[in-house]
Amino acid sequence: MATLLSWDLVSVVIMLFLVYTESVTKIKTNKSASLGEDVYLVCNESMTNTTNQVIWRKDTVLILSHSKGKRTHRNFTSGRMSADSLTPTELIISIVELTDTGTYNCTVTDRRGVKTMEWNLTITDNLIDNAENGLQMLLVFTIPSAIGGVALFIGICCMVWLCRKIKKEQTSHCERRGEESNAPSQGHAAQRAQRQRSQYFERFNSVYGHY
The missing domain is CATH 1.20.5 (Single alpha-helices involved in coiled-coils or other helix-helix interfaces)
Known part of the structure; x- marks a missing residue:
């Protein structure tokens, strides 16, 4: 009986691990833009009311944190960055400069799990x-x-x-x-x-x- 309970416990742990693994999605992509262009980074094109939290980072710096029902925290590294509170999953960088080159990371959490997208942005002259x-x-x-x-x-x-x-x-x-x-x-x-x-x-x- 104890052996059967232990095997059931292991099976539950494995199933929870698989569910968690499937619920976490990470996508990486490379993106390039010319100097002076406008860049749009969209983390979730089909945003719904089920989105609980959106976090944007540039390299390791937190630049935007939006939680459902809470105040949006903005800490943009440039005045040319913007994101609407109604669509926080879209980051806009206007008239990009060479200093905008870097890694941008967006994490969306909803009832379906966690979705992370990463862009390696390169600005060319x-x-x-x-x-x-x-x-x-x-x-x-x-x-x-x-x-x-x-x-x-x-x-x-x-x-x-x-x-x-x-x-x-x-x-x-x-x-x-x-x-x-x-x-x-x-x-x-x-x-x-x-x-x-x-x-x-x-x-x-x-x-x-x-x-």
Whole structure:
């Protein structure tokens, strides 16, 4: 009998745990907005009169606490935050700034259980993003152009050097051919001069009788 009671007690505890687990719902999501936009965070779109309590937090700071039949406590971290007492499950952040980035948490308690929603809000600056994109595009087009310009310059320098080298080789070749062509003519001229000197000495000896 005691064993059966203990097993019944364990079963009741397990059932209560399962019911509690099913009654607690937590949803996490990421949300982004551009600088200057209005952001709406809705914790429960189908709010009914059964809602007993609504709690809003930014990071770990309590910013709104609304209980049914009690005064709503507001402690917004920014004057641009607002929530209507008739619809406390909707948090409005007007003209968001970069400082509004953070984690927003909403907890709704009603007879069906506890529902928690969490948003990781990120604020982006379109001007900075556009500037970064423009810089990236500029680099994409500038770097290949610069590389192409350097390659063109190197190619032109190589062509000039090659042309000068070819011209120098042609000049050296022409000079060698000129020297080779002048060498026989100089040899003939030397032979003629030698013969003329021999003839001169022969005439001189014949006139003066020297042999």
